[in-house]
Amino acid sequence: DAKTTQPPSMDCAEGRAANLPCNHSTISGNEYVYWYRQIHSQGPQYIIHGLKNNETNEMASLIITEDRKSSTLILPHATLRDTAVYYCIALQGGSEKLVFGKGTKLTVNP
Amino acid sequence: DAGVIQSPRHEVTEMGQEVTLRCKPISGHNSLFWYRQTMMRGLELLIYFNNNVPIDDSGMPEDRFSAKMPNASFSTLKIQPSEPRDSAVYFCASSLRYEQYFGPGTRLTVT
Numbered sequence: 001d002a003k004t005t006q007p008p009s010m011d012c013a014e015g016r017a018a019n020l021p022c023n024h025s026t027i028s029g030n031e032y033v034y035w036y037r038q039i040h041s042q043g044p045q046y047i048i049h050g051l052k053n054n055e056t057n058e059m060a061s062l063i064i065t066e067d068r069k070s071s072t073l074i075l076p077h078a079t080l081r082d083t084a085v086y087y088c089i090a091l092q093g094g095s096e097k098l099v100f101g102k103g104t105k106l107t108v109n110p
Numbered sequence: 111d112a113g114v115i116q117s118p119r120h121e122v123t124e125m126g127q128e129v130t131l132r133c134k135p136i137s138g139h140n141s142l143f144w145y146r147q148t149m150m151r152g153l154e155l156l157i158y159f160n161n162n163v164p165i166d167d168s169g170m171p172e173d174r175f176s177a178k179m180p181n182a183s184f185s186t187l188k189i190q191p192s193e194p195r196d197s198a199v200y201f202c203a204s205s206l207r208y209e210q211y212f213g214p215g216t217r218l219t220v221t
Contacts, residue, residue, distance in 0.1 A: 032208075043114075043201050043212025044153070096141055097166060098210065100153040 001097075002027040002090040006104045012082075014110050018075040022088030025069040030093045033064060035073050036100075037084040044087065044100070047073065051093075078108045114213035116202050122219045128190040131216045134183055135204030143203040143210060144177055144187050153201075159185065192220045 005023040012018040024033065034049040048055055048062045050071075055062045061074040075082055087103040115134040123129055135142045143158040157167040159179045167177070174193070179185040189196055197220050203210040 034208075036210075038153075043203070043215055044210075045212065046209040049208060096143070096158060096160070096205065096210075097155055098143075099155070102152060 001092055001095070001099055002031055004088045004090055004101060006086070006088050006101065008102065009105045009107070011107050011109060012075075012078045014080060014108050015077055018078040018082065018106060018108065020073040020075075020086050020088075020104050020106060021070065022073070023070045024088070024090050027068050027090050028092070029068075031090045032093060033062065033071050034089040034091050034098070035060070035062065036087045036089065036098070037082075038087070038103070039081075039084040047086075049091075078106075080108050080110060082106065083108045114202055114204055114211055116200075116213040116216050118216060119214065120217045120219075122221065123192055124221055125193055126191045127220075128188065129192045129196075129218060129220075131187040131189075131200050131202075131218070133185045133187070133202030133213060135185070135202070136206075136211055137183065139204035139206045139211070140182070141205045141210075142179060142185050143205070144185070145201040145203065145212075146198045147201065147215075148198045156187070189218075192218075194220045196220050 002024050035047040036044040038044045050062045064071045085103040117132045141160045144156040147153045156169040157177045162179045177187045199215045201215045203212040
């Protein structure tokens with residue numbers, strides 16, 4: 001699976017959009033981009049995933065560039081409860097082996 | 111649904127003792143995963159099962175670790191003998207398709 005690169009930390013003001021970037025320049029055509037997050041002391045939580053089209057669900061939006069070398073997770077109106085470590089993972093279609101990197105620690109400030 | 115259930119939530123044991131961690135996956139899920147999380151190594155996949163069969167155990171650190179899934183509703187991760195470096199949070203997760211649901215974890219401390 002392709003390696004992903006994320007900034008170690010980010011800050012966001014409560015109520016504003018949080019845009020979390022992820023680079024995956026070596027991603028292959030059948031690798032999906034998955035996002036999970038881990039709130040302190042809890043197990044990771046699935047957020048969203050996509051292949052090449054932009055995706056949206058009740059939690060977030062995922063924007064994948066046309067060349068698929070990077071993506072952005074968007075939390076449209078961040079709340080204090082969104083403070084967590086966010087993981088971007090490239091996963092081959094059909095595989096179930098998630099490989100977690102260090103992620104981005106997002107802090108939402110009041 | 112109650113989600114993935116893990117027990118115990120906390121375990122403190124002495125070096126050399128046997129430790130058994132338990133997991134009940136979400137009903138109907140056909141894949142089960144064991145992860146370990148430490149500050150130094152982050153979150154690592156140890157082993158996963160599909161339809162109760164171990165598929166990939168390449169993350170199991172050594173022979174002291176073993177995992178079983180005797181039926182679709184129960185799995186164990188056993189460490190024998192335990193060592194201080196096994197201290198970590200152990201997560202169990204289950205899935206049906208693409209989304210893994212994680213349990214609350216078991217915090218293991220080996221003194």
